[in-house]
Amino acid sequence: MSKEGLGLTAKKKNLQDWYPEVVLKSDMADYSAVKGCMVIKPNAYYVWQEIQNYFNERLMNLNVRNAYFPLFIPESFFKKEAQHAQGFKPEVAWIANDENSERLAIRPTSETIIYDSYSRWIRTYRDLPFRLNQWANIIRWESKATRLFLRTREFLWQEGHCVYETREECDKETLTFLQEYEKLCRELLAIPVLKGYKSENEKFAGALYTLSIEAIMPDGRSLQCGTSHNLGQEFAKSFGIEFLGKDEKKHHPWQNSWGISTRLIGAMIMLHGDDKGIILPPKVAYNKVVIIPILFEDSKRDVINQAKKIQTLLKDFNPILDLDGEHSPGWKFNNYELKGIPLRLEIGPKDLKAKSAVLVRRDNGKKISVKLKDLKKQIRLILNGIQDNLYEKASRLMKSSVVEARNLNEFEKAISNRKIAKIFWCDSVTCEKDLKERLNTIKSILLPLEQGKVSGKCVICNNEAKVMAYFGKPY
RNA sequence: GGGGCUGUGGGGUAGCUUGGUUAUCCUUCCUGGUUAGGGACCAGGAGACCCAGGUUCAAAUCCUGGCAGCCUCACCA
Secondary structure, eight states, X not given: OOOTTOOOOOTTXXXXXXXXXXXXXXXXXXXXXXXXXEEXXXXXXXXXXXXXXXXXXXXXXXXXEEOOOOSEEEXXXXXXXXXHHHHHGGGOEEEOOOTTSOOEEEOXXXXXXXXXXXXXXXXXXXXXXXXXXXXXXXXXXXXXXXXXXXXXXXXXXXXXXXXESSHHHHHHHHHHHHHHXXXXXHHTTOOOOEEEEOXXXXXXXXXXXXXXXXXXXXXXXXXXXXXXXXXXXXXXXXXXXXXXXXXXXXXXXXXXXXXXXXXXXXXXXXXXXXXXXXXXXXXXXXXXXXXXXXXXXXXXXXXXXXXXXXXXXXXXXXXXXXXXXXXXXXXXXXXXXXXXXXXXXXXOHHHHHHTEEEEEETTTOOEEEEEGGGHHHHHHHHHHHHHHHHHHHHHHHHHHHEEEOOSHHHHHHHHHTTOEEXXXXXXXXXXXXXXXXXXXXXXXXXXXXXXXXXXXXXXXXXXXXXXXXXXXXXX
């Protein structure tokens, strides 16, 4: 029998059903009247704001300024970079209001409109490096297969666009931004990731190469969480971006672009949640604590007074104080567990006498009694502990999700066991395409940054192996 | 873009095959009372057939179209 808010599907049993259910019931998001477009509700939007706060500070350290470019991109801009245009063709939404002027794309990414401006702004080597970022919404007109946070027609992201004199600088910072993403995922969202290069098939349309971070979900599928592209000089050539060098000659600069999106919120929900609901990493929880008074007739007033005092004492953690008299404490426990509040504080007559309160962790359910004088310090410690524990738990999951496969047999076994297979690979486009024809949802996830020693045959096609690669099922 | 499934109060559902009284049950919500450390109990009350056409004496039920959700293939963050 299902009870309101808790008819949750077991996570392990059926992740595909659990995920949308828990997103809706935990009050993170809602569907809207428009297909593939979602409402991001306050607790989820707060996570996005924390991502912005964190990353804006990092950007300042890296000398990247924020700016904003238009939502609309003239069709002719798109066509200037042929590979780029081809790559995004299926998912661009168009505006064609005015029959007399060219139609406008609603940005699926902003390279073209931004680089048109860059071509007028960049003149000499003294203008370089040039680094901008924008926080924006993006439209990709997915025909089907939309999923809350993970794939929607409109989503929020940041896109950084930098210009450099030399390939070396560009390479270096392309990697730097990827490392920043890894750090953000680890420190803020407690998400461990794999880092590496995308294969030729999977790289960004128009890029020289693409670096990406990938989080492994509980069902063994890989979720791309952030990308950093070295765009080489091709966009510069297409958009006429040139600078006068110290050598008094004109050169095309090197460029990169890099982005993370609200998809990260989906990764966080899917990775940390359990059968009771979502679990918010303390650093991105709007309310880090919920105070639940245990009320009896004779001690009601004293307990409520104490609960209010504790609320004031703990204001740094923005605690919810639930004084609702209709619901039982047990009902409240379940409700806040569903919504993922990291820490619950229970205060009743027994605690009042002992000058203490009971703390219960959302991540492991452990319950301890803490003296009021130690409360703030203890909560700080416990919240840090929860943050660390979530990351460690997810790291163990990631480790157990990746298996080495030394031959085709082991490879296919790994895939059918829903694992990510680490293999020797020939790194050829045709090999990956052939594989896709046989196992249609399987592709290369990435080629790890640290390659180690590669010797032997490609596990898939038996040609000479050139790289180490992860293969699996992506989201 | 192709194929399949689905849409009933705030949430979960029965009813649809074979059209026919006042649309079932659980939960939520409101009122009053009794309660009280892991989803309390009693009494009363509120609340729904996705939208637009069509067939019919009569449509939640059948037909057509639209919208939305899910699964799957293709594509993609």
